[in-house]
Amino acid sequence: MAPRSHRIVVMSQVCNQTLAKSSETLVGAHVRAHRCNESFIYLLSPLRSMTIEKCRNSTFVLGPVETALHLHGCENLKVIAVCHRLSVSSTIGCTFHIMTPSRPLILSGNQTVTFAPFHTHYPMLEDHMARTGLATVPNYWDDPMVLGGEGTDTRVFQLLPPSEFYVFVTPFEMEGDTAEIPGGLPPAYQKxxxxxxxxxxxxxxTVKEARLTKEQRKQFQVLVENKFYEWLVSTGHRQQLDSLVPPPAASNQVAKKDLTWSHGALET
Incomplete structure (x- = not known):
């Protein structure tokens, strides 16, 4: 087996799936995700580096990245991570919920990059941050540096408006002590x-004080549930919820440390 500092893990063509993994294979590894589409990918281990290339319409939730997190040629991604440095090139419509002690680097060829506060947690997160030497301060998530062809054009990026901000729930049970977002949220977003x-x-x-009859409450509940279902479908969250239900053959795996129940090509 290659030394941990040299280990490379490649994920290729993970499509229309949820991949969730926390294992020694990932600890200290250089991870590369290539051509992943319409997927939700959780890599909940401390990583050495992470490269995401030519991926589309997906969400990546990462354990702390000790060195560099780099994206190239991606479209419509949501990336949630604590990392030492973030750099992006040739991306379109990507959103980054990050915590980083370095100014994010916006290289050439990007369009509509959005930055937002790191907004999730999982039980081992603070332990993993300690292993990678990452802390909650300083945090320059909102102070990117525009390089490359855009020069100093700040129109290539925006900060997520607080009115559009929601916390992200990492939907897995693991051992560990982290029970809240490390460092909390910026005041405007918390407000x-x-x-x-x-x-x-x-x-x-208001609903409680309306004193609805039993039949009215039943009708009202049906109306709310229908509207909620329509919202799930229109926002794409229905796909995410459905993908979290493991197939029967994999049900025993969910309780183990290796959280994977659905994956594409995973190579080491």
């Missing part, structure tokens, strides 16, 4: 979440 929660509370109070 937006609190405001949304207050609106939900007010709505629930």
């Amino acid at each position: 937006a979440l609190a405001h949304r929660e207050q609106r939900i509370h007010n709505w629930q109070k």
Whole structure:
């Protein structure tokens, strides 16, 4: 087996699937994802580096990346990671929820890059951050540097408006002590979440005080569920929820440390 510092893991053509993995194979590895489409990929181990190339319409949730996270030739990705450095080139419509002690580098050929605060956690996250030497401060997620053909044109990127911000739930049970987002959220984003929660509370109070009859409550519940289902379908979240249900043959794997129940080509 190659030394851990030299180990390379390649994922190619993972399509229309959910891949979830936390294993020694990934610890300290250089990982490359190539031509992955319409997928949700969770690599919940401390990584040495991560390269994502020519991937589309997918979500990547990564363990801490000790050195560099680089994207090239990607379209419509959501990437959630703690990393030492992020660089992007030739991407279109990608969103980065990151925590990083270095200014993100926007190289040439990018369009509509969005940056947002890191917004998830999993039980081993802080342990993995310690292993990779990454901390919550400093954090330059919102101060990218535009290089390459765009020069100093800041129009190539935007910061996610707080009104569009939601936390991301990593939907797996693991051992570990991390129970909240390390370092918390920037005040504007925390305020937006609190405001949304207050609106939900007010709505629930209004429904309770409406004194609906049993039949009216039943009709109202059906209406809400139908609207929620329509929202799931229109936003693509229905696909994500469906993909989290493991096939029967893999049900025993979910409780193990290796979380994979569906994967494409995975090579070491």
